[in-house]
Amino acid sequence: MATEERRRERLDRGIKVRTEGIYAISTWQEMAYLLVPRLVLILGILMLPLVIPSLYWQRVISIVCIYALLSLGFDFLAHFVGLVSLGGAFFIGVGGYLAAILSTSLGLPPALTIPIATLVGGAICTFLLLPCLPLRGIYFAIVTLMYPLVLAKIIEALDILGGTDGIAGVASFQSRWVEQYFIIVMVIISLFGLRRLVNEDVGLVFRGVKDNDQAVRASGISITLYKSIAVYIASALGCLGGAYLVHLYMWAGISLFALDFSILPIAATVIGGGGTLVGPLVGSFILVPISELLRAFGTLRIVFYALILMAFIVFGSEGIMVYAQRKYHQFERWVKV
Amino acid sequence: MNSGPILEVKNVSKAFGGVQALTNVSFEVYEGEIFGIIGPNGSGKTTLINCITGFVKMDAGKVFFRGKDITGRAPHKIADLGVTRTFQVMRPYYSLPAYKNLIVPLFSPRARRTGGWRGGGRLGDRDTVGIDILEEIGFERDSFVPYKLASTLPTGYLKRLELARCLALRPEIIICDEVFSGLSMAEVASIVPLIERLQMDGITLVMIEHRLRELFRVANRVMVLNFGEKLTEGAPAEVMEDERVREAYLGTEEV
Ligand SMILES: Nc1ncnc2c1ncn2[C@@H]1O[C@H](COP(=O)(O)OP(=O)(O)O)[C@@H](O)[C@H]1O
């Protein structure tokens, strides 16, 4: 009769790979360890429109991707630069109206309006937010929330840019597959691009601006410059989403300034796990479809976001991806003694 | 070469609400020297550094660096000229390993322009340069210390990290706010040779201290502040003898 003694061994694979540098990644297990989660994510998102044949749900995936861009921007600004931005609606609105104007009055195709609206829209949003950059925490959040409200009211009151009717006749994409895959690819590029950025040396400067701005200034680096760069990145992501949205609906209107665009990214980030960048993406893929299912309840959906947020905050959850990444890195196994 | 002072402070005054932190303070620092500023707690030493380096707006007065007026410039622009400072309350990036703390200064425009301390600042080798700088400033290279999280480092190393951040910028001047305070005698004794080496490397040092004995060993000239006013200035030995200084300061302090 053999009594078998076992003990639990905990390995932190992540730390091993991270600290031993790139040269440590030599065996195929270690390569797989790093590559598999990325491949699952990329292939999963790319396959989604193929496994969901319903036109309605394919459209929902496009909307998810727009929210994913906003949530990525939110997470980047909040957790890597220390700016809490509620500017989602502002970015969507500026990018959306810009693309709609370029499309209807200059007759430009989406292949031009979207890049222009992204780059120029990002610059416009950053310029308008420049005076608020010294503001911290809640004050920056409040101002970014006011802009879309003000812009919507101006368009409504002055009856410019189509007033309450909006701008109709925006060009559509040349095919349904271009429409679907363009935004999916943009989300993947943005996610991996941002992750690369925050892990480069410049990422440490951004984090320094968040945690220790006096030391950054004493190092001869302008914090205003780096905050503007960060705000530009986040607003360009939002403007990209907005420009895509008006081509998707072939219409731009003041609903582009809807509160959902500002609020849902926070909920998605809290649920998915802030500071991971991939978390907000996962959060958007969970929240937006649920929100679509609740469409019948109209604006009551805000109550739903609020309840989910409250639940996650009250129960002190760290967010799905923070948990998942920790569990993945600290993998446990039983070993015989 | 310009033979005037490298740093000239003229009639600087600063009040916080009703508190007059500095009144008409003037002094000059010459290239290559170690200039000490002493004074009891609350005499305005930190405020003086903050005014010179742009972290606090002064009410009146001027600051010149190599004859150029730098009054009221933004802190990062002053640091960009090579006028660097340490913080009395240390400000490391606590969540990063010690050597990663130097990535930010090595990433600055000045470090990239000048190559940083002993030719750092280039993309890719900032980690190595960071460790080189830490070694210069007394982190044992082959130990784990440079790789430890800043949050786990003892005060002595954090003070060195403050100096290392200045060095990463290839500074002309380092203004040190109480690098000796909070350190044991042995730790101070190990930092003093470092300070002397920096001086031999041609860096001008302004050292603000609360503890006199250690400062008087390294300083070429010292200035005494009391209640925000300059009492006197001179060689350490002269200042020690000054009646007013003894009254205002030394009487209350073991020297
Ligand atoms: N930010 C501030 N706000 C208000 N009062 C300040 C501020 N900084 C310094 N003081 C006051 O200015 C005086 C000088 O302080 P400080 O420069 O820190 O002195 P020291 O560094 O010589 O100990 C003190 O009375 C202090 O209370």
Ligand SMILES: [Mg+2]
């Ligand atoms: Mg002080």
